[in-house]
Amino acid sequence: MKKRGKGIACIFYGTGYGNGFPDVSRAYAELQPDGKVAIYTGATEVGQGAKTALSQIPAEVLGLTVDDIIFINEDTSITPDAGTAAATRQTYNTGNAIKMAAEELKKELINIAVKELGLNSDAGLEMKDGKIYLKILPDKCITLAQIAAKQSEPLRTFATFTAQTVQIDPETGQGAPYWPYTFSACAVEVEVDTETGQVEIIKAAHAQDVGRAINPKMIEGQMEGGFAMAMGYVLYEDLGLENGRIWNNKLSTYIIPTAMDMPEIQNIIVEDPESTAPYGAKGIGEPVMIPVGPAILNAIYDAVGVRMTEIPVTPMKLLQAIREKEKQGA
Amino acid sequence: MKKISLTVNGKLYQVEVEEDMRLLDLLRDKLGFTGVKEGCSEGECGACSVIMDGKLVTSCLIMAFQAEGKEIITIEGLQKEDGTLHPIQQAFLEEGAVQCGFCTPAMVLAAKALLDKNPHPTDEEIKEGISGNLCRCTGYAKIVSSVKKAAEYLNKGGK
Numbered sequence: 001m002k003k004r005g006k007g008i009a010c011i012f013y014g015t016g017y018g019n020g021f022p023d024v025s026r027a028y029a030e031l032q033p034d035g036k037v038a039i040y041t042g043a044t045e046v047g048q049g050a051k052t053a054l055s056q057i058p059a060e061v062l063g064l065t066v067d068d069i070i071f072i073n074e075d076t077s078i079t080p081d082a083g084t085a086a087a088t089r090q091t092y093n094t095g096n097a098i099k100m101a102a103e104e105l106k107k108e109l110i111n112i113a114v115k116e117l118g119l120n121s122d123a124g125l126e127m128k129d130g131k132i133y134l135k136i137l138p139d140k141c142i143t144l145a146q147i148a149a150k151q152s153e154p155l156r157t158f159a160t161f162t163a164q165t166v167q168i169d170p171e172t173g174q175g176a177p178y179w180p181y182t183f184s185a186c187a188v189e190v191e192v193d194t195e196t197g198q199v200e201i202i203k204a205a206h207a208q209d210v211g212r213a214i215n216p217k218m219i220e221g222q223m224e225g226g227f228a229m230a231m232g233y234v235l236y237e238d239l240g241l242e243n244g245r246i247w248n249n250k251l252s253t254y255i256i257p258t259a260m261d262m263p264e265i266q267n268i269i270v271e272d273p274e275s276t277a278p279y280g281a282k283g284i285g286e287p288v289m290i291p292v293g294p295a296i297l298n299a300i301y302d303a304v305g306v307r308m309t310e311i312p313v314t315p316m317k318l319l320q321a322i323r324e325k326e327k328q329g330a
Numbered sequence: 331m332k333k334i335s336l337t338v339n340g341k342l343y344q345v346e347v348e349e350d351m352r353l354l355d356l357l358r359d360k361l362g363f364t365g366v367k368e369g370c371s372e373g374e375c376g377a378c379s380v381i382m383d384g385k386l387v388t389s390c391l392i393m394a395f396q397a398e399g400k401e402i403i404t405i406e407g408l409q410k411e412d413g414t415l416h417p418i419q420q421a422f423l424e425e426g427a428v429q430c431g432f433c434t435p436a437m438v439l440a441a442k443a444l445l446d447k448n449p450h451p452t453d454e455e456i457k458e459g460i461s462g463n464l465c466r467c468t469g470y471a472k473i474v475s476s477v478k479k480a481a482e483y484l485n486k487g488g489k
């Protein structure tokens with residue numbers, strides 16, 4: 001018999017290293033001869049979209065397009081340390097460092113513009129499309145390339161951002177170990193085949209608090225990827241670890257989801273800007289995965305009335321649990 | 331050693347290959363088509379897929395000498411000479427279907443193999459068409475929508 005059930009789960013997740021551990025990101029912003037701006041930072045791109053999001057932030061600060069940002073990362077001989085691409089921390093931490101370096105550069109550029117244009121103050125100066133100009137008299141204008149040409153060495157600014165985290169009280173376990181937190185929720189509908197123990201996900205909705213969505217499409221991609229990964233984790237993926245040996249060490253036995261396994265997922269991006277974050281944006285890399293598992297397990301419970309306490313919920317394990325429950329009921 | 335000739339991305343190659351060499355190694359190591367990726371080496375992940383005589387095949391399971399006289403397309407053969415992306419590549423870019431990128435070259439080829447045969451696939455047919463290619467990052471949704479978009483571009487006569 002096929003039985004359907006629905007389940008929800010929600011979670012909160014502290015991003016960054018947390019618990020008082022120094023969580024530091026650094027970045028340079030440097031004016032290029034052609035008026036573009038180079039960002040140097042150690043942040044690593046592993047497919048999460050760091051290069052894109054971390055280029056959008058300085059572009060916004062400097063009134064440039066993303067194409068005018070030259071993003072230089074990962075090369076440790078020329079970039080300052082920005083910590084690991086881990087703990088869902090790059091958008092928030094390195095994003096903050098880059099934003100600060102870009103703001104510093106903007107300040108210097110404006111100061112130079114005031115002098116070069118012979119103005120009394122920086123009031124009413126705008127910076128946009130590679131130019132600094134006076135809003136009330138746009139002819140009073142200097143391009144970033146012109147400013148670059150006047151420098152004897154490249155104009156470069158540096159910024160460090162250190163996240164605020166406090167070690168928890170070891171005795172009471174109280175404190176503020178992380179900042180910021182992010183929140184996610186997931187709802188799924190499953191269909192359980194009580195003859196085979198197979199679980200199929202029919203439909204899903206997935207909501208993620210992002211602070212501010214710097215790149216909505218990439219956020220959706222992370223949410224869908226996190227969903228798939230969690231779904232595999234909860235329903236298929238079994239390392240088969242026995243006495244230090246992994247039995248399922250191949251993709252022929254360690255089964256991960258294919259396109260055919262994926263249900264329709266409705267993504268809901270929740271924006272609630274975080275005051276300490278770059279333009280309010282928080283990281284979402286890890287949290288997108290977390291509520292999916294418990295939501296599936298709850299849906300299985302709703303469908304067939306058994307609480308699965310071990311993952312993956314393989315057909316064999318689920319059948320066993322269903323049979324046991326039937327026995328108890330009989 | 332065996333001498334074979336094959337066409338890769340429209341160019342004829344004559345190469346000496348060892349009997350136990352896989353097509354994957356010939357393409358990557360001898361001919362330099364590093365867009366062909368090695369994932370599992372056992373025909374499960376699809377990362378090594380190339381199009382051989384119009385069919386998507388896993389190059390880790392094919393011996394190099396079996397490619398004698400065949401026509402092969404790798405990801406390097408898709409973009410035009412002037413650097414314009416193939417409509418499928420363009421669609422992947424626009425839809426954000428690429429994260430780490432490891433599965434991408436083969437995914438694009440899987441999409442091409444599908445669309446060459448079936449220019450108007452349904453979502454289900456697309457999912458089936460790429461189901462031999464594993465992706466650990468995207469959850470496939472953006473890949474499916476890219477293939478849909480690519481189909482539109484191609485049906486409008488290329489972009």
Ligand code: FES
Pocket residue numbers: 367368369370371372373374375376377378379388389390391
């Ligand atoms: S490397 Fe050939 S299918 Fe995985």
Ligand code: FES
Pocket residue numbers: 047427428429430431432433434464465466467468
């Ligand atoms: S984008 Fe990373 S495996 Fe597909």
